[in-house]
Amino acid sequence: MISSWRRTGMTARRTRVSSIKVDAAAEVSVPTHFRCPISLDLMKDPVTMSSGITYDRESIEAWMEAGNRTCPVSTAVLRSVDPVPNHAIRKMIQEWCVENRTFGVERIPTPRIPVSQLDAREMVARVASAVEGKDWGLCKEMAAEVRRVIKESERNRRCVRSSGAGAVLAKASEELSRTGGFEENSGALEEILSTITAILPLDCDAQSSLGSTDSLRALSWLMRNGNVSARRNSVLAIREVVLGNKQRVLALSATEGVASALLKLIKEPICPLSTKSSLVVIYYMVTLDHPLREKVVSEFSNAGLVCLLLEALVDADRSVCEKALGVLDGMCDVEDGWKSLISHPLASPLLVKKLLRVSDLATEFAVSALWKLGRVCDKNGWFLGELVELGAFQKLLVLLQVGCGDTTKEKATELLKSLNVRRETMSECIDGHDFKVLKRPR
Known part of the structure; x- marks a missing residue:
């Protein structure tokens, strides 16, 4: 070795x-x-x-x-x-x-002494003591001190994380939120949240505290009213706690003002990470297996989310494309969602354009969305006819030849059968660039 x-x-x-x-x-x-x-x-x-x-x-x-x-x-x-x-x-x-x-040789600075495990535990203990005494001013100071130490080196960050800082800081956020005075103590909440995002990922205990109803309410408030840094950190924290947890997604969906706050982060982007985190959170909300889902999708649709996502898809990178297409696919299951999508002139062209161009995941979402729209919107045949003109038939045919997942294959096959009926009367527009990156099937 x-x-x-x-x-x-x-x-x-x-x-x-x-x-x-x-x-x-x-x-x-x-x-x-x-x-x-x-x-x-x-x-x-x-x-x-x-x-x-x-x-x-x-x-x-x-x-x-x-x-x-x-x-x-x-x-x-x-x-x-x-x-x-x-x-x-x-x-x-x-x-x-x-x-x-x-x-031209620059003098190396005198290095700071790395924090020891004992020092880290003492810092975390002081934060816990401040939380227990509900001294939010001291809690803010201690959170700032922890963040300063973390920023000095990756070694310090790991040391602080292993000392249980995540759970203590998340508990501080929950307790501050529970008092109902987080608006008056927003500075302390912002500092705590900034330190939490510096030591992600969180353990289960920390996620439980940060994902409580009180904490989610405070994080939602910060997303709407906080400064740029607070809004960014809020959505990063929310993404951390809702991933794969239905109960927290449900609690978040029932929190007032969340939809408008997430929409604002997409409409007025802060950084790529906050935009992607917002899309991930929205995806979990619009695909939630719960009666509340219809209300959530309707709220996003009425707020103009479909238009924002379609405009973003025009020149988005791979990661944003995948997440945006996933959200659109999820919205197609609710009437207000698919109506908003089908009424937009860019919907069909962009969904067809993204087939085979971005990634396997993006293609799966695009096929699923087209399949859902084809089933609910083609009583008069105009939608499927438009897809034929856009070259969807040839792209779906190639997709089956190069291979895809079983579910996508079933949807693509059903869609192909519907499109084939209209091919005789419609002309097709094929972009050869769509097939340049494809691999020949073995």
Whole structure:
């Protein structure tokens, strides 16, 4: 294992020049003992292991996290896996950087001491104490301190997560929401939520607290009234707690103002992650197996969600396409949903266009939506005729030839039979680009 790792991790780097190039005319050599034996780069945070050999902290911790308990250089079993900061080497490296600043070498900053497991547990305990005393001002300060520590390094983030910070912070959110005073203490709630999203994913206990009715009500309020950061963090938190949990999706669907808040995040996007998270949450809501689903779909339809999604589909990336098509497919099961879709002039062209072009999942959603619309909207034959003109028949035929899932195959076959009746009287428009990426069936 050691030899294999050294081949992939160290030998691959031997092609590097043992110098720092600062401009086209000058180079400065880096002393060998200033380089990490693993990365061969200048050490920024030198630490010494029990074997007596010094490494850069990031490199040796990555080695240890891979399950190794030996020294990469000497192969000796390490008596202790705790790295000890080598202040002497670090100061020598900093002095060397200063001496060579005329060559463009920047002085490495003095690294912060990583948080220990004990320190992390103490911080989490102080947060829990503030929550118990309902001291939301202190809770805000402690949440900010936890987030500052998390942002310093990935190691700190993992250490804080393993100390149960997620469950304690989620409980803080629930308790603050339960008091009914989250509007007056919105600053504390925003800080807590910002810290929670920095340590995702959450464990089951944390998800349970954050997904409670009180918490969802507060998160919905923040999505509508919070600043940009709060709105983003709210939808990320909601996505985390509703994934695969019907009861929380039901509670969210029954929460006032959720639909308008999610719609706003799509209409006025903050970042790609918040947009995708919004679509995932909406998908779970419009596919909910519950009588409330019809009300939810009607609310989204009346608010203009179908129009927004169709406009987004024109030039959306793969991930957004899949999620948007999934939402549209789910809405086709409810009358208000399919009526909104069928009345939009871009609906049929875009659904047909996305067949075979984006991904297998996108194709499955597009076929399902077309199949549902074909069954409910073709009393006079105009819809299926339009699909024939758009080239849907040929694309579905190719889909069956290249292969697809059983459910998609059944829907495509049924749709093909209906389209075939109208082919004799309709002309077809085929875009050859749709078939360029297809693989020949074996």
